[in-house]
Amino acid sequence: MSIELSHAEREALGRAALDFALEYFRTQSTLPIYPSVGSADLTSRLARSLPVEPQDMQAVLKEFGEVAANGRHNGHPRMFGYVQSAASFPGVVADFLASALNQNVTSWRSAPAATTIEHQVIDWLKEMVGFDPNGGGILLSGGSFANFAAIATAMRASTDVDLNRAGVAALPGRPRIYASAMTHMSIAKAASMLGVGKDAIVALPVDGDFRMDARALAAQIEGDRAEGHHAICVVATAGDVNTGAIDPLAAIADVCAEAGVWLHIDGAYGALAAQSPQVGGAMAAIGRADSLTLDPHKWLYAPLDAGCLLVRDPSALRRAFTEGADYIDVVTDREMSDFAYWDHSPELSRRFRALKIWFILKIHGARAIRDAIDRNIAVAHHLARVVQESTDFELLAPAPLSIVCFRFVGSDGGGPFSGSPERIDAFNKQLMVEVQRDGDAYLSNAMIHGRFALRACIVNYRTTMADADRLLETIRRVAARMGRGV
Numbered sequence: 001m002s003i004e005l006s007h008a009e010r011e012a013l014g015r016a017a018l019d020f021a022l023e024y025f026r027t028q029s030t031l032p033i034y035p036s037v038g039s040a041d042l043t044s045r046l047a048r049s050l051p052v053e054p055q056d057m058q059a060v061l062k063e064f065g066e067v068a069a070n071g072r073h074n075g076h077p078r079m080f081g082y083v084q085s086a087a088s089f090p091g092v093v094a095d096f097l098a099s100a101l102n103q104n105v106t107s108w109r110s111a112p113a114a115t116t117i118e119h120q121v122i123d124w125l126k127e128m129v130g131f132d133p134n135g136g137g138i139l140l141s142g143g144s145f146a147n148f149a150a151i152a153t154a155m156r157a158s159t160d161v162d163l164n165r166a167g168v169a170a171l172p173g174r175p176r177i178y179a180s181a182m183t184h185m186s187i188a189k190a191a192s193m194l195g196v197g198k199d200a201i202v203a204l205p206v207d208g209d210f211r212m213d214a215r216a217l218a219a220q221i222e223g224d225r226a227e228g229h230h231a232i233c234v235v236a237t238a239g240d241v242n243t244g245a246i247d248p249l250a251a252i253a254d255v256c257a258e259a260g261v262w263l264h265i266d267g268a269y270g271a272l273a274a275q276s277p278q279v280g281g282a283m284a285a286i287g288r289a290d291s292l293t294l295d296p297h298k299w300l301y302a303p304l305d306a307g308c309l310l311v312r313d314p315s316a317l318r319r320a321f322t323e324g325a326d327y328i329d330v331v332t333d334r335e336m337s338d339f340a341y342w343d344h345s346p347e348l349s350r351r352f353r354a355l356k357i358w359f360i361l362k363i364h365g366a367r368a369i370r371d372a373i374d375r376n377i378a379v380a381h382h383l384a385r386v387v388q389e390s391t392d393f394e395l396l397a398p399a400p401l402s403i404v405c406f407r408f409v410g411s412d413g414g415g416p417f418s419g420s421p422e423r424i425d426a427f428n429k430q431l432m433v434e435v436q437r438d439g440d441a442y443l444s445n446a447m448i449h450g451r452f453a454l455r456a457c458i459v460n461y462r463t464t465m466a467d468a469d470r471l472l473e474t475i476r477r478v479a480a481r482m483g484r485g486v
């Protein structure tokens with residue numbers, strides 16, 4: 001039996017899918033954010049034996065309805081859980097079209113227009129964050145993979161030794177990667193996957209605002225060098241995932257320039273906020289990075305997945321990732337570009353990720369994106385202010401970007417929560433779970449100075465100040481239900 005559907009069948013399936021997506025976009029703000037379902041129950045509802053024979057399309061779509069209903073609705077305006085954006089509709093449509101085209105964006109030869117669009121999109125992203133216009137870049141699956149590719153690139157750039165051939169054992173000294181104690185876990189994963197090991201990471205101290213101590217960095221690099229260690233790179237963070245802290249990028253760039261060490265900035269979450277007037281100069285030095293991670297699937301409101309790595313010197317990517325093979329030799333004439341993405345990243349086959357960014361920027365415009373980011377930051381500042389002014393919540397960290405870390409401290413009839421720190425931690429932990437179960441809002445957590453914090457991340461163009469107020473009301477309501485009232 002052929003697996004080519006008839007035009008009428010394609011139309012029926014396609015229209016049903018479009019109807020579903022339209023209805024989902026119309027109603028997702030009213031759904032309980034998280035399903036009240038257990039894993040055994042869900043497995044028994046969804047698990048089926050291999051469908052050997054074709055099934056009725058309507059029945060498949062009906063079953064898909066159950067899949068859709070039993071996920072977390074990340075586009076909900078009170079989804080405060082993670083640095084996870086709501087998908088903008090043009091991005092959703094573009095992903096569908098990218099799959100329909102099924103271009104394999106391995107090289108210009110394989111996908112001439114898609115490659116050209118990706119170059120275009122990389123140029124736009126560089127402009128939006130203030131990166132060197134002569135730099136290069138590539139779209140990847142996300143921030144973790146971009147950080148991995150950045151450290152692989154920095155490692156090759158740190159020595160004349162051909163590491164691709166000789167391996168990390170040939171590094172001229174014990175490797176060192178400098179990062180703050182707040183750095184994202186993807187850096188540790190990259191270090192272990194790249195064979196330098198997590199022990200290569202020097203966790204530098206942070207100040208009271210959770211920002212890397214640039215003086216400690218300078219002293220550490222100097223001391224390590226005297227002991228014969230080999231610096232691979234410094235990883236600074238522009239928007240840390242715990243509190244949104246922005247490391248002192250200019251001071252760190254000075255240290256790196258002075259020491260001749262590669263500066264990678266992990267701006268997976270925060271870099272696109274460089275355009276916001278509320279962030280001001282804190283990200284002005286982003287353009288001094290040798291490499292920068294940024295995630296369009298966070299603050300460009302692109303649907304998953306879309307990460308990006310920018311590099312000041314595009315040849316550095318080639319040095320890290322070029323690998324020849326007969327079957328990828330580009331046989332070309334002078335009219336065709338011999339550009340190949342496989343020389344610039346670990347991937348060979350690649351989907352047309354640039355299309356959703358192209359659609360989003362064309363249909364909304366960069367100004368609307370900047371304004372939406374600005375509104376997210378304003379909502380976070382509002383939430384932090386209300387928390388600070390309340391008697392039953394306590395702000396646990398500054399909120400420079402769009403993450404607010406706080407906890408419920410109750411009121412005990414007007415006075416502060418009288419429990420021990422451990423009891424307050426335990427209560428807030430349970431409170432977070434109960435709020436998630438409640439379904440009206442969704443929160444995650446962070447550890448701040450060893451204490452359990454409720455963490456609200458605002459990376460969603462639908463979230464308003466009223467949603468932030470309602471989050472606090474929900475927490476109060478759930479706390480009262482747990483036997484701890486205001």
Ligand SMILES: Cc1ncc(COP(=O)(O)O)c(C=O)c1O
Pocket residue numbers: 083141142143144145147184186237239240241266267268269270295307
């Ligand atoms: C600072 C930072 N770096 C890296 C990552 C990892 O990004 P991804 O989830 O796209 O792999 C995140 C994710 O939140 C992040 O906030």
